[in-house]
Amino acid sequence: MLVPVRLTVAELLRDRLGLTGTKVSCEMQVCGACTVLVDGDPVSSCATLACDLDGTGVLTVEGLARGRDLHPVQEAFMEANALQCGFCTPGFIMMAVALLDAHPDADRDDVREWMDGNLCRCTGYEPIETAVALAASRLAAATAADGQ
Amino acid sequence: MMKVDYHVDTIRGHVPPALLDRLLMTVLPELGLVRSAELGDVLAAVDYDHAPYAGGTELVPAMGLGLRRPVAIVDLKRVEALKGIEVDADAGTVTIGAAVTHRRLSDHGAVREHLPTLAAAASRVGNARVRSTGTVGGNLCFAEPRSDLGCVLVALGATAEVRSTRGARTLPIDELIVGAFETSLEPDEILTTVTVPFEPSGMSYWKLQSYERPTLGVALVVTEAQWQITVGAATERPARAAIAAGDTAGLDAFVDGLELSDDMTGPPAYKRSVLRAYLHRVLEAAR
Numbered sequence: 001m002l003v004p005v006r007l008t009v010a011e012l013l014r015d016r017l018g019l020t021g022t023k024v025s026c027e028m029q030v031c032g033a034c035t036v037l038v039d040g041d042p043v044s045s046c047a048t049l050a051c052d053l054d055g056t057g058v059l060t061v062e063g064l065a066r067g068r069d070l071h072p073v074q075e076a077f078m079e080a081n082a083l084q085c086g087f088c089t090p091g092f093i094m095m096a097v098a099l100l101d102a103h104p105d106a107d108r109d110d111v112r113e114w115m116d117g118n119l120c121r122c123t124g125y126e127p128i129e130t131a132v133a134l135a136a137s138r139l140a141a142a143t144a145a146d147g148q
Numbered sequence: 149m150m151k152v153d154y155h156v157d158t159i160r161g162h163v164p165p166a167l168l169d170r171l172l173m174t175v176l177p178e179l180g181l182v183r184s185a186e187l188g189d190v191l192a193a194v195d196y197d198h199a200p201y202a203g204g205t206e207l208v209p210a211m212g213l214g215l216r217r218p219v220a221i222v223d224l225k226r227v228e229a230l231k232g233i234e235v236d237a238d239a240g241t242v243t244i245g246a247a248v249t250h251r252r253l254s255d256h257g258a259v260r261e262h263l264p265t266l267a268a269a270a271s272r273v274g275n276a277r278v279r280s281t282g283t284v285g286g287n288l289c290f291a292e293p294r295s296d297l298g299c300v301l302v303a304l305g306a307t308a309e310v311r312s313t314r315g316a317r318t319l320p321i322d323e324l325i326v327g328a329f330e331t332s333l334e335p336d337e338i339l340t341t342v343t344v345p346f347e348p349s350g351m352s353y354w355k356l357q358s359y360e361r362p363t364l365g366v367a368l369v370v371t372e373a374q375w376q377i378t379v380g381a382a383t384e385r386p387a388r389a390a391i392a393a394g395d396t397a398g399l400d401a402f403v404d405g406l407e408l409s410d411d412m413t414g415p416p417a418y419k420r421s422v423l424r425a426y427l428h429r430v431l432e433a434a435r
Binding site for chain 2: 004005006007008011027028029030032035038041042043044046047048049051052095098099114116117118
């Protein structure tokens, strides 16, 4: 795929590929709504140029579910009521996935520190922390069960 | 200006491909790219209109706002010479490539061992996304005053190696950062590496922060004889003082003499009051 140098990852995903799960808000790398994972690392797709994706693996919120089975982090957000309008949710979920992939044992303090660059203007942060902690405990339990 | 969003699929096939590109909203204007794995190639390309580019955390938003309008960006990320972290045990230094990201810096074993305060500061720069892509060189060369790394590196007495096609020169970070958003780099020069002496004992860094950038940063090296103080974020550039241990009058004179910024994080009087209280608390406890 050829892309103009000036195209951001968010523009590539939303405007060219029709993947509108990734949201754009502040365009200053402050709010986290546009978070996607590049080789597992969270980046702000609004401030990353698509030409830099050359040779990398990109994961967006659309890539989390397996068929009709949501990712454990997505399930946990629903159960913990960790969203209202939902605009910030894909960004929070991608941040949580990046955290738990790298640090499956993350505790609530780790979650709070890792997520301090994501803004939510309606739910508040407590249910979001709860959701990520819930997902972490389930992923840990699943890993333990796999190990037996 | 009205912003019209077109979905590409609704107009594809109805307009010529060249026009399609124009109809699609992009945040950035037309832009060229110079990309090479060779340092010589990027040095040959860089000038005022060909901007050094690595993480893009500052440059991309600046281009989006029209504050910076380069003809092309010169990608430094593929140059291995700019991505090393090397320890020189004999010299007692760590040399860090300008294109090393904050995350790699903070996670690196040798950096954590020899420069634990710098590693800790890097682990709290911006947010987790900024740390994925943002680089040491970008942080220093953008010279945003509200920076943690500038303050810590000045306190450590770090030096910068700067290169252009005309040659290389070495200068203290203290002289690289000239003022707010201002460095002593010529338009054709890039920062290549930062060499940092191993951290002395008695070093600490503390910051006050309630938004995405620090409001006030304080790096201290406290010995029995001396208080070395570097204040950043609230000043245009890191401000240093070496005060004899116990000289609280000297300490107050330093704090009172600082020119502190007035911005949305608070007026100078507030920052001065926090700084004074912090320094007295920490330094008096150290005696």
